[in-house]
Amino acid sequence: MKGIIFLKLEEFVEATFDEYAWDAVLTEVELASGGAYTSGLLYDDDEFFTIFVELCKQKALDPIEAQRLFGRWIFAQLMAISPHDMTGYTDVFGFLRAVQDVIHVEVQKIYIDALLPTFEFIEETDTTLRMRYVSPRKLHYFCEGLILSLAEHLQQPVEITLTESTQEKDDSCLFEIVKL
Amino acid sequence: MTDSPSDLEKKIAMLERKLEREKKARLAAEKQLEDFSWDIFKANSLLKQSLEEAQKKTEELEFLHDTSLLVVNQDSLQQLLSQILQELVEFTQVDVAFSVASQNGDYDFQEPHRLWVKGQGWTHQQAVVEALKPIVSDTADLVEQWVVTPLEDPTFEKLALSACALITIPTADDSATTIVLAGDNNLLQEERLFVLDTARGQLLTGVRRRINDTALQQHAADLEVALQSLKNTQQQLVQNEKMASLGQLAAGVAHEINNPLGFVRSNLQALKEYVDDLAVLESTLSQCLSSGTVATEVVAKALHESDLAFICMDAPKIIETNLQGINRVTEIVQALKNFSHAGEENFESVSLNEVIDVSLKVVWNQFKYQHEVKNQLPQDLPFVQGTYGQLQQVFVNLFVNAAQAMPDGGELNITSNLNDGYIEIHVTDTGMGFDDETKKQIFTPFYTTKPVGQGTGLGLSISFAIIEAHGGEMDAYSEIGVGTTFIVKFPYNS
Numbered sequence: 207m208k209g210i211i212f213l214k215l216e217e218f219v220e221a222t223f224d225e226y227a228w229d230a231v232l233t234e235v236e237l238a239s240g241g242a243y244t245s246g247l248l249y250d251d252d253e254f255f256t257i258f259v260e261l262c263k264q265k266a267l268d269p270i271e272a273q274r275l276f277g278r279w280i281f282a283q284l285m286a287i288s289p290h291d292m293t294g295y296t297d298v299f300g301f302l303r304a305v306q307d308v309i310h311v312e313v314q315k316i317y318i319d320a321l322l323p324t325f326e327f328i329e330e331t332d333t334t335l336r337m338r339y340v341s342p343r344k345l346h347y348f349c350e351g352l353i354l355s356l357a358e359h360l361q362q363p364v365e366i367t368l369t370e371s372t373q374e375k376d377d378s379c380l381f382e383i384v385k386l
Numbered sequence: 387m388t389d390s391p392s393d394l395e396k397k398i399a400m401l402e403r404k405l406e407r408e409k410k411a412r413l414a415a416e417k418q419l420e421d422f423s424w425d426i427f428k429a430n431s432l433l434k435q436s437l438e439e440a441q442k443k444t445e446e447l448e449f450l451h452d453t454s455l456l457v458v459n460q461d462s463l464q465q466l467l468s469q470i471l472q473e474l475v476e477f478t479q480v481d482v483a484f485s486v487a488s489q490n491g492d493y494d495f496q497e498p499h500r501l502w503v504k505g506q507g508w509t510h511q512q513a514v515v516e517a518l519k520p521i522v523s524d525t526a527d528l529v530e531q532w533v534v535t536p537l538e539d540p541t542f543e544k545l546a547l548s549a550c551a552l553i554t555i556p557t558a559d560d561s562a563t564t565i566v567l568a569g570d571n572n573l574l575q576e577e578r579l580f581v582l583d584t585a586r587g588q589l590l591t592g593v594r595r596r597i598n599d600t601a602l603q604q605h606a607a608d609l610e611v612a613l614q615s616l617k618n619t620q621q622q623l624v625q626n627e628k629m630a631s632l633g634q635l636a637a638g639v640a641h642e643i644n645n646p647l648g649f650v651r652s653n654l655q656a657l658k659e660y661v662d663d664l665a666v667l668e669s670t671l672s673q674c675l676s677s678g679t680v681a682t683e684v685v686a687k688a689l690h691e692s693d694l695a696f697i698c699m700d701a702p703k704i705i706e707t708n709l710q711g712i713n714r715v716t717e718i719v720q721a722l723k724n725f726s727h728a729g730e731e732n733f734e735s736v737s738l739n740e741v742i743d744v745s746l747k748v749v750w751n752q753f754k755y756q757h758e759v760k761n762q763l764p765q766d767l768p769f770v771q772g773t774y775g776q777l778q779q780v781f782v783n784l785f786v787n788a789a790q791a792m793p794d795g796g797e798l799n800i801t802s803n804l805n806d807g808y809i810e811i812h813v814t815d816t817g818m819g820f821d822d823e824t825k826k827q828i829f830t831p832f833y834t835t836k837p838v839g840q841g842t843g844l845g846l847s848i849s850f851a852i853i854e855a856h857g858g859e860m861d862a863y864s865e866i867g868v869g870t871t872f873i874v875k876f877p878y879n880s
Contacts, residue, residue: 209411229400232407242410246418 207251207343208320210287212243215254218279219261231260248319251343270347277351281359284352289313298353298362298383299335303327323349326378333385338378346370346379353383446581449477453585457592463600466592467555467563474585475502478578480569481547482514486522488554489561493522504569514568517541521550522564529554529562530590532582537568549573553586555593620851627848643718646711653704653711660697667692717747733856735769736777738811738876742800745781752786756795763802768809768878772856780849784813784872787845791817791870808858809878814871819864828862 219228232241235256239249262269285292289312295301306325313320323341330336339349350366357364362385369380389397456469467485475483484501487494498510517539525533534551542548550568557563567573670688674680689695742763753759770777788798796816803810820828829850853860857877864870 225404226396226400229403233403240407240410242407242414244411244415244418247414 207249207254208245208317209243209247209249210245212249212254212257213245214280214283215257215276216243217283218276221279222275223265227261227265230264231257234264235260246317273345273347274351274354277345277348277353278355279351281352281355285359289316296360296362298357298360298364298385299330301356301360302335302337302353302383328380335381335383337381337383339381340378342377344377344379350381353381442577445477446577449473449581450584450588453588457588457595463557463593463596466589466596467557467565470585470589470592471502471565474565474567474582478551478567478569478573478582480504480567480573482511482518482545482568483566484515485563485565487557487561487563493519493564495519514545514547517545518550518566518568522552522566525552525554525564529556530586532579532586534573534579536571542568546570551579551582555589557593558597623848627845643715646714650708650711653708657701657704660701663692663697664694667694717744733771733773736772736774737769738767738777738802738809739763739765741774741777742781742811745778745785748778748782749785749789752789753798757789757792757798758796759798759800761800763800763811767802768804770809770856770876770878772876776852777856780852780874781813783845783849784874787872788813788815788817788870791815791819796869807877808875811874811876812871813874814869816869819866819868819870821864821866825862825864829860 216228219231237253237256239253243249258272259269261267262272267275288309290304290308292301292304292309295304302325306327310322310324313322321342323339323343323345326338326340328336328338339346341349346368350368353364353366365384365386367382367384369382371378371380452473453470456466456473461469471483471485474480480502481504482501484499486499495515498512499515500508501511501515503509503511503514521535521537530553532551532553534549537547537550547568548571550566551573552564552566554562554564572578667688670684674684742761746759746761785798792798792815799812799814801812801814803812828846850860853874853876859873859875861873861875862870863873
């Protein structure tokens with residue numbers, strides 16, 4: 207996972223709690239990087255999950271809710287550093303398609319080694335979008351948080367239903383997004 | 387609100403740890419930056435190298451493109467070799483280049499020999515040629531491949547030449563041209579040799595094509611000569627056959643001429659007697675005049691004795707008959723003259739009626755006693771484009787054949803039929819006829835059913851060739867014991 211995500215998590219923890227909270231988590235866990243992150247470098251995914259689990263433990267957070275929160279928080283941050291101007295998009299569904307077709311492509315150009323999730327669009331009507339979110343990291347609720355912030359940003363409220371795959375070794379999760 | 391000392395200590399410890407992490411992260415970032423710079427440097431170097439290689443490849447491609455253009459154009463072999471040499475000089479950037487022709491392994495080195503020198507163009511430097519001569523001779527047996535040799539002799543060190551590449555290309559069975567390139571060691575670069583080898587393939591293709599072209603042209607010229615000779619022979623054969631037919635006709639023709647000559651002679655004999663009688667009459671009348679008395683009985687007796695009234699009645703008839711006889715002879719002689727006339731005449735508008743009439747006159751003797759000749763052609767048959775003499779030859783031949791097929795007499799019918807831009811002449815006899823086996827061969831040269839000495843076996847084959855040359859066709863239908871019909875078909879312009 208790219209260092210930028212760790213740095214954003216640090217910012218999130220410090221903004222939500224305080225500097226001590228982040229320091230406390232890092233003091234408690236053993237990390238190969240020692241908790242020193244540089245945005246452009248790659249770090250083991252496990253470090254992220256170790257930190258995340260420890261954070262939830264220390265702050266008594268529901269991991270699913272914590273993911274959703276982090277997702278909601280990071281949306282504005284990612285918008286600010288997007289390699290592609292996303293201001294022209296006014297529709298949630300159109301925006302999500304652009305994330306898959308444009309942003310992920312652009313990010314991959316800059317960071318050849320970045321591991322990005324994939325959106326597989328299954329069905330779309332004016333009000334409903336069914337898509338599969340595929341990522342070995344299984345950060346489905348983080349993604350849900352992002353989409354909720356996006357809807358807020360576009361002032362187009364949505365309701366999201368997640369159905370995780372029950373099959374073993376299936377990293378995907380079905381998203382049904384309905385405009386309200 | 388002021389922090390308590392313990393809070394401060396906690397904060398300092400936390401900030402120290404944070405600082406430590408920040409330092410570590412900065413070092414990692416700097417390291418990453420260095421790595422990036424290094425990567426960029428390496429990428430740039432690779433890019434430069436690729437660019438140089440691409441330029442080189444472009445040059446190689448241009449060279450191969452130019453040589454392939456030279457190979458496919460229409461220039462002669464010598465032009466091709468000299469242009470290829472020029473291309474090689476420009477591509478390899480060698481210091482020295484020249485070509486030398488050889489025959490049976492003997493090299494034709496001119497004194498001085500023309501060579502390319504870098505910076506000077508085409509010039510003469512005999513010392514360089516002399517130094518390379520032995521290397522050229524050593525490769526006499528190695529044809530159609532590049533031979534690359536390092537030049538280690540001190541002589542070459544002085545000339546600043548360290549490598550030599552040469553190729554010998556056969557240009558004919560016993561001759562070849564050797565192209566020699568000499569320069570520095572760059573000449574020995576593997577990629578360059580690879581390109582030279584590709585060019586070699588193209589060059590050999592071009593050379594072979596030109597050698598084949600020359601051979602083809604030679605074959606074509608030989609064929610042309612053979613064809614001309616064949617035409618001459620054919621023309622000679624036609625003439626020979628004509629003369630042979632003429633020989634066969636001669637006896638009949640002699641009879642044909644003898645006949646009118648006979649009655650002309652006897653008529654002249656009668657005229658001579660008439661003239662004698664007239665002389666006696668003239669003498670009697672003269673005596674009467676000189677005696678001064680004209681006795682009626684004497685005159686009447688003289689007139690009676692000289693038979694003057696009969697002479698006056700008969701002489702004009704005799705003269706008319708003689709004139710007819712002489713015209714007949716003249717016609718026969720004219721017809722024979724046309725028939726025997728040789729050579730390639732130009733096509734002209736020919737009347738088939740006239741050709742057939744005259745041909746019948748030529749062969750009249752063969753028919754007139756035991757045969758009935760029915761010329762049923764309408765007198766307004768269309769004219770055809772052709773050669774009078776040749777067409778006459780065809781019909782004379784057909785009529786003579788018909789006569790010979792009916793030794794005991796019979797009927798010769800000549801009819802015509804206009805059909806679809808073609809005019810057909812049917813020559814039908816009531817002779818012995820022939821079977822299908824014979825029919826297959828009647829137009830074959832030298833095939834004859836006639837006894838030795840009577841037929842050349844060429845008549846119908848030559849007639850066939852003549853009709854074909856007139857754009858027409860010839861065919862025959864026959865039934866044994868019933869007769870034969872020959873059909874001659876000509877195109878005509880309605």
